[in-house]
Amino acid sequence: QDKETKMTEFWLISAPGEKTCQQTWEKLHAATTKNNNLSTNSKFNIPDLKVGTLDVLVGLSDELAKLDAFVESVVKKVAQYMADVLEDSKDKVQENLLANGGKHWKLVQANSILKHIFTLCLFLCRGSLLTRSLADIVKKEDFVLDSEYLVTLLVIVPKSNYNDWVKQYETLAEMVVPRSSNVLFEDQDSYLCNVTLFRKAVDDFKHKAREYKFMVRDFQYNEEEMKADKEEMNRLSTDKKKQFGPLVRWLKVNFSEAFIAWIHVKALRVFVESVLRYGLPVNFQAMLLQPNKKTMKKLREVLYDLYKHLDSSAAAIIDASMDIPGLNLSQQEYYPYVYYKIDCNLLEFK
Numbered sequence: 001q002d003k004e005t006k007m008t009e010f011w012l013i014s015a016p017g018e019k020t021c022q023q024t025w026e027k028l029h030a031a032t033t034k035n036n037n038l039s040t041n042s043k044f045n046i047p048d049l050k051v052g053t054l055d056v057l058v059g060l061s062d063e064l065a066k067l068d069a070f071v072e073s074v075v076k077k078v079a080q081y082m083a084d085v086l087e088d089s090k091d092k093v094q095e096n097l098l099a100n101g102g103k104h105w106k107l108v109q110a111n112s113i114l115k116h117i118f119t120l121c122l123f124l125c126r127g128s129l130l131t132r133s134l135a136d137i138v139k140k141e142d143f144v145l146d147s148e149y150l151v152t153l154l155v156i157v158p159k160s161n162y163n164d165w166v167k168q169y170e171t172l173a174e175m176v177v178p179r180s181s182n183v184l185f186e187d188q189d190s191y192l193c194n195v196t197l198f199r200k201a202v203d204d205f206k207h208k209a210r211e212y213k214f215m216v217r218d219f220q221y222n223e224e225e226m227k228a229d230k231e232e233m234n235r236l237s238t239d240k241k242k243q244f245g246p247l248v249r250w251l252k253v254n255f256s257e258a259f260i261a262w263i264h265v266k267a268l269r270v271f272v273e274s275v276l277r278y279g280l281p282v283n284f285q286a287m288l289l290q291p292n293k294k295t296m297k298k299l300r301e302v303l304y305d306l307y308k309h310l311d312s313s314a315a316a317i318i319d320a321s322m323d324i325p326g327l328n329l330s331q332q333e334y335y336p337y338v339y340y341k342i343d344c345n346l347l348e349f350k
Contacts, residue, residue: 008345012044014270014286014338015307016278021285028287031302037292038299044286046267051282057272064269071262078255079346085247093347096252129156129190130215135229137185137192143221144196150177151199153206154184156215157191164212169195172212173205192217266340273338277310284338303337311336 018024025043032038051057079097086092134154143152157165170176175198185192197205206216267286274284291299333339 010342011289012266012270012340012342014274014284017283024285031306038295039289039291042288044288046271046286049271051275057276061272068265071265075258075262076346078258082251083347097255129187129192133229135226142184142194149198150196152194152196154217154219155193156217157193158213161213162191172208173201175201269340270338307337
């Protein structure tokens with residue numbers, strides 16, 4: 001199907017068995033695919049589970065709701081770590097975020113790798129121009145050095161204010177050297193510029209620069225410190241390369257484990273909710289729908305027409321937040337059929 005119309009959102013629903021559960025499935029499938037192509041459907045098979053008392057099921061329903069939210073947050077965090085490590089390459093990230101139930105790693109291996117995540121992420125991000133190392137950016141010739149009277153400052157200039165900088169930097173204080181400013185580097189938001197002035201004008205210049213949102217970076221050119229900085233960055237770069245493969249594998253395996261656990265929690269929620277709603281003996285069909293983006297409203301209407309007889313008191317959607325134990329209406333979405341959303345859009349890419 002066209003990628004634009006296929007959603008990363010899935011609807012996990014259940015309805016009572018008609019004469020047989022197969023009939024329930026066939027009726028749903030025909031209503032949503034035969035003439036209108038509203039969704040892509042599949043049966044969602046849940047094994048026969050032991051049913052406790054009603055009180056136990058009500059309590060379980062509430063606990064599963066909390067567990068669902070927790071496991072979903074774990075899945076999203078692991079996915080985000082993967083995006084950080086792969087530096088937001090969308091295709092690579094999605095290729096690696098597959099729930100394929102890979103082999104378990106020993107916990108010791110996992111822990112030793114995790115110790116490096118924080119350092120590696122810092123290295124990957126390296127911060128803004130205000131905080132990052134400048135060792136790989138500035139050169140000796142960018143500065144006036146060893147002068148009794150003159151000093152070179154580094155200034156962070158927001159890109160939106162750059163024209164103001166060009167017009168005004170020579171007049172922000174007395175004794176600024178004309179035409180002494182150049183752009184040395186840029187990131188997404190700002191330029192790093194140098195400017196040379198007399199030492200006694202520095203305080204005035206800094207004060208005036210702040211008014212225009214030009215930030216003077218506290219930096220002194222020191223070749224020994226910069227050499228140490230570069231060596232540290234090279235060491236981190238080598239460390240990152242060594243850890244990259246094992247780290248990606250660890251994230252793949254643990255994403256898979258977490259995602260599978262999440263879907264199992266959803267399955268348990270459908271089972272418990274279906275028994276609470278449709279009663280005993282257990283007789284319902286769970287189904288997984290992948291809606292088409294352009295026809296989601298129509299799909300809701302078709303499902304409502306199919307199942308409105310299950311709950312005569314239910315409107316298509318109840319907007320008010322209600323708290324009835326076991327029915328989890330606090331989601332502010334209530335339908336006459338059991339419904340849970342599975343949102344597989346785990347990452348936001350720029």
